[in-house]
């Protein structure tokens with residue numbers, strides 16, 4: 674008789690888990706209370722500025738107890754933490770690292786758990802973009818974008834996910850995709866960025882299926898064009914074009930993602946996993 678392929682050993686326990694009792698629903702609370710994050714601990718990558726910082730502010734404003742910002746930029750990261758502490762009275766720590774460095778990321782997540790006791794929420798906002806015509810894209814430059822945006826998101830989710838699984842308290846992981854993960858932005862050439870964001874959205878869906886059994890919800894927010902330092906360099910050349918292609922006629926402000934991030938992070942979003950929420954001023958309706 675032919676040997677049973679080894680893969681079955683990995684798959685059968687997973688299928689067993691899928692047929693187990695459903696994950697319990699949270700106790701009923703008032704609708705506004707269900708958005709509160711009292712006692713929760715969050716990690717935000719790329720939170721030194723831009724969308725990551727705005728989402729960090731939104732979470733802190735809902736009662737978060739502690740926050741860790743993971744970013745490459747020390748000055749901005751330190752001042753982001755000082756601002757969060759002074760505005761919201763939250764304990765905030767900055768970790769300087771590159772999300773591509775899996776050892777540094779795991780060390781930082783371990784240190785967050787030692788310092789704060791646990792990780793409840795992870796927001797993966799660290800990301801880069803560049804505009805290069807495909808025929809001129811050097812493989813090294815192309816790989817860099819995929820490495821930071823896609824592989825970096827996986828590295829961070831895996832490192833935080835291990836602690837969420839070990840803590841057995843569930844969690845919420847919010848990936849930052851982009852409308853570019855579903856459509857091709859125009860007129861600028863950004864094949865690596867678009868491909869990386871399509872990957873982020875599908876990574877999110879894959880992890881949402883695998884980790885539902887651990888009560889870890891995985892979702893993504895996919896912004897349209899937002900007014901952040903990521904885009905400042907393109908202001909004179911592209912902002913007019915982007916606005917004219919957006920039904921709302923403007924770029925989004927960073928704080929306009931915070932409500933969705935809070936919903937996904939909190940019990941208000943307790944049955945939401947595997948979803949991608951587009952916030953793009955209507956861009957992708959056309």
Ligand SMILES: NC(=O)c1ccc[n+]([C@@H]2O[C@H](COP(=O)([O-])OP(=O)(O)OC[C@H]3O[C@@H](n4cnc5c(N)ncnc54)[C@H](O)[C@@H]3O)[C@@H](O)[C@H]2O)c1
Nearest residue numbers: 719723724744745771772798799800851896898899901903
């Ligand atoms: N701004 C937009 O229009 C827009 C639209 C859709 C999606 N996004 C996505 O939102 C996320 C945040 O973008 P933003 O506009 O706030 O950009 P931003 O440049 O203002 O902020 C990004 C942050 O990530 C950090 N970072 C970059 N590479 C890193 C690395 N390797 N390791 C650790 N930290 C790193 C930067 O230091 C910076 O603080 C990105 O993933 C981006 O792709 C932005």
